[in-house]
């Protein structure tokens with residue numbers, strides 16, 4: 005049981021990342037190898053905000069944010085103003101915002117706020133990457149864009165190493181609201197007597213282990229993570245199918261020239277796609293940080309490799325496919341760990357992917373709906 | 376309303392439009408005919424900014440548009456119904472129509488136009504929840520035109536609307552084009568079906584390998600010996 009829950013938790017994170025890969029592929033036909041790093045930064049931003057970070061480190065992160073904000077502001081302003089004023093304005097705006105983030109990083113702010121801000125920051129990161137690295141190569145050979153993506157991934161990994169160092173970090177427990185803590189009171193499970201007085205949701209919110217049957221308990225944190233993952237997926241589904249921007253995304257994914265003939269600003273839609281994909285990547289990173297307590301500059305690479313496999317498994321470009329693919333690989337990995345193959349979980353993920361590709365070359369849902 | 380003067384366009388280094396000049400006045404139906412590969416589609420794409428204008432000028436409503444991005448050109452009131460329909464196959468009929476009105480902010484009027492479009496094409500109303508890719512050829516063409524109309528254009532560019540349709544449907548489509556024009560939309564109609572096109576148009580242009588070789592009233596073109604021989608198949 006524990007393995008299944010763990011598999012679903014991990015699978016949820018993979019699913020959230022895989023959706024980012026698949027959305028970007030659907031719309032510009034590029035494997036965004038830097039997406040794993042976006043996930044990593046999502047986790048680290050929260051870390052930097054909920055703990056008190058040293059002046060030097062805060063300064064470094066803010067410097068990075070200056071670049072990111074500057075580019076993001078510029079990319080939105082350049083449609084309205086000529087290049088020079090846009091540049092000036094983005095420099096001013098970027099400095100102002102990154103100066104503000106300096107204090108956010110320096111001090112310690114509540115977890116929820118950090119969660120939200122991290123999503124915004126990573127969205128900006130995603131939009132900035134698209135603008136400086138991928139947009140100039142829109143019409144270039146695929147290989148050029150692919151190599152750039154790999155390069156971007158390495159650069160971001162090294163930026164993180166520069167800022168936070170290579171060692172593993174963890175969110176400090178006392179700064180995480182009790183709602184999402186794993187521990188039980190006094191480190192013990194609740195007695196049946198106590199349990200009977202509390203409702204399921206109370207338990208969930210109080211953050212204890214929940215007894216399913218007999219001796220089987222599951223951590224409410226993991227349940228919360230799974231529920232949150234599903235909630236985010238529902239929201240994404242609604243965005244894509246019910247909102248104007250979401251419909252425009254699908255239109256662009258199917259035929260960009262015709263979409264532009266409808267007056268859809270395809271570059272802008274691509275920007276939004278990166279923003280949404282990156283925001284979801286951040287959520288995955290943060291949830292993973294909560295569940296497994298290990299942040300490292302290479303975490304994005306590791307998770308990204310599996311999430312990419314999940315996206316391929318679901319039929320790249322296909323959003324529901326990526327979600328299901330993520331859960332399948334998460335479960336496959338935890339089953340592998342259960343039967344004693346914990347050294348091999350990445351191999352297992354790829355073996356499952358290859359098996360699926362051989363059996364169903366078009367992905368689990370047969371047809372790529374996002375194209 | 377629309378005027379192309381000495382427009383040149385290129386694919387890579389290959390010159391596809393070799394200095395063409397075309398004028399369309401408000402309220403007209405202008406036909407652009409020519410054999411496969413003459414450059415008709417490229418002409419429409421040059422107007423919409425999908426293909427770059429190398430040399431020459433395109434003016435629309437007294438505004439130079441030859442270097443504007445597609446979205447800006449569309450905003451001025453030009454809408455193209457592309458060759459081969461180019462529907463968003465995996466979206467529903469209604470969603471395709473919504474993409475047509477993507478740019479517009481006038482909610483009330485969009486609703487009215489939608490009703491109007493459904494009146495012209497009742498079959499689209501019946502199938503509004505169906506995926507565009509599952510429609511028949513004729514229905515797809517109707518949807519493509521309807522989507523173009525939802526943009527509320529002042530100038531509608533139609534690229535081979537009769538392509539691949541059964542004769543009865545062709546008649547029906549041309550009736551609808553006439554009707555749309557009567558209701559106030561100017562039309563530039565690209566067709567290989569020269570007879571049909573010229574019979575509903577006011578004026579016509581004949582293109583051959585990137586050049587306009589003939590222009591006249593449609594009525595005269597129908598009688599022109601060269602046109603009759605080459606495009607109408609009448610000796």
Ligand SMILES: Nc1ncnc2c1ncn2[C@@H]1O[C@H](COP(=O)(O)OP(=O)(O)O)[C@@H](O)[C@H]1O
Pocket residue numbers: 386391409410411412413414415416417418
């Ligand atoms: N995307 C393209 N790349 C290169 N050449 C093209 C492209 N599209 C069309 N052409 C060439 O341009 C010429 C004109 O094509 P087109 O405008 O489609 O003609 P028409 O619509 O009159 O049939 C043809 O010789 C065609 O081969």
Ligand SMILES: [Mg+2]
Pocket residue numbers: 415416417458534
């Ligand atoms: Mg053509």
